[in-house]
Amino acid sequence: MSTGAPPVRRLDAASSAELHRTAGEILAAFGTSATSPELLATIAESAADLGGAIREHLRPVDTDDGLFVLRGLTVDDTRIGPTPASWAEAGDRAAGHDIVMLLLAAAMGNPIAWKGQQGGRFVHNIVPAVGHEQAQTGASSDVLLSPHTEDAFHPCRAHLLMLGCMRNHDHIATTAASIRKVRLEDADIATLSRPELPILPDDAYFEAQGFAGEPPDVPTLWRSADGLTLRFDPAYTPLEKATPAYRAAYERLEAELARVSVAVSLDPGEVLVVDNDLVVHGRVPFKARYDGTDRWLKRASVRVPGRGSRPPAEAAEHGYGQAVTKAYAA
Numbered sequence: 343m344s345t346g347a348p349p350v351r352r353l354d355a356a357s358s359a360e361l362h363r364t365a366g367e368i369l370a371a372f373g374t375s376a377t378s379p380e381l382l383a384t385i386a387e388s389a390a391d392l393g394g395a396i397r398e399h400l401r402p403v404d405t406d407d408g409l410f411v412l413r414g415l416t417v418d419d420t421r422i423g424p425t426p427a428s429w430a431e432a433g434d435r436a437a438g439h440d441i442v443m444l445l446l447a448a449a450m451g452n453p454i455a456w457k458g459q460q461g462g463r464f465v466h467n468i469v470p471a472v473g474h475e476q477a478q479t480g481a482s483s484d485v486l487l488s489p490h491t492e493d494a495f496h497p498c499r500a501h502l503l504m505l506g507c508m509r510n511h512d513h514i515a516t517t518a519a520s521i522r523k524v525r526l527e528d529a530d531i532a533t534l535s536r537p538e539l540p541i542l543p544d545d546a547y548f549e550a551q552g553f554a555g556e557p558p559d560v561p562t563l564w565r566s567a568d569g570l571t572l573r574f575d576p577a578y579t580p581l582e583k584a585t586p587a588y589r590a591a592y593e594r595l596e597a598e599l600a601r602v603s604v605a606v607s608l609d610p611g612e613v614l615v616v617d618n619d620l621v622v623h624g625r626v627p628f629k630a631r632y633d634g635t636d637r638w639l640k641r642a643s644v645r646v647p648g649r650g651s652r653p654p655a656e657a658a659e660h661g662y663g664q665a666v667t668k669a670y671a672a
């Protein structure tokens with residue numbers, strides 16, 4: 343894994359102040375970051391009014407890295423209070439930053455939420471939680487969170503994943519690997535473009551895991567109009583059911599993703615924006631502190647209307663009964 347520097351987009355002080363001030367006004371008016379239709383409408387209006395410099399920084403990912411880090415926002419370590427012990431305890435903690443995340447998300451597309459994830463909230467809290475140390479979810483710590491496409495099991499998964507850092511004293515890195523940087527033989531690309539295996543709902547979706555319908559086989563790779571894309575989550579893919587040829591090609595893809603993977607240790611105020619069609623992300627193992635000073639990220643997911651980066655066959659998938667909630671009617 344390399345630590346090669348990711349592309350950075352730096353907000354100037356005025357743009358950063360504008361975002362924090364707008365978020366503060368919205369929070370003062372609503373008293374919560376829990377979204378109502380009224381709050382979402384206000385977010386859309388305010389996002390549309392953001393200055394040109396901010397909008398320029400929020401243009402689509404435009405390099406083969408498939409991601410960028412937005413710098414320049416600030417987090418007051420004292421004001422945000424202690425890191426919550428779990429997402430369920432987070433509620434409105436650091437709610438002003440939830441609003442900043444929503445403004446950024448709405449400026450880039452259509453924020454989404456899931457009824458079955460973190461109480462249906464549009465901004466998730468990613469913190470280590472007691473009892474989840476070994477899980478393959480954002481609540482884990484002791485284990486490597488293996489590289490994955492966010493919500494890979496679902497056809498309505500995000501186009502963009504945003505991770506905003508509140509606190510990260512131990513400099514624990516998120517990992518990111520772009521399909522546009524791997525070297526694969528054409529034959530492997532052809533093999534992995536065949537729908538041969540399903541991707542099952544991950545452990546963050548308890549209800550979906552009990553869904554009775556037949557899991558659809560989906561392709562791992564797909565050539566969209568602007569290049570190769572991937573849909574990849576080995577921890578939830580029954581590879582033992584694959585043909586030896588498919589499994590071998592999948593293993594070569596995994597090895598290539600590991601080779602090109604970069605480690606991004608976010609500092610407070612930084613927001614990592616990952617193109618979920620180009621990049622798989624994960625997290626290195628770490629020892630949770632469980633003393634209120636743990637690593638704390640805010641996460642938001644965004645659909646980009648009109649984007650043609652998904653195989654048309656996905657439209658017929660059942661998504662294991664999980665309904666996506668879009669902030670705005672498409």
Ligand SMILES: O=C(O)CCC(=O)C(=O)O
Nearest residue numbers: 468480515516624625641
């Ligand atoms: O903790 C991280 O850096 C990433 C966790 C993750 O996979 C996610 O929040 O989707």
Ligand SMILES: [Fe+2]
Nearest residue numbers: 490491492623
């Ligand atoms: Fe993730």
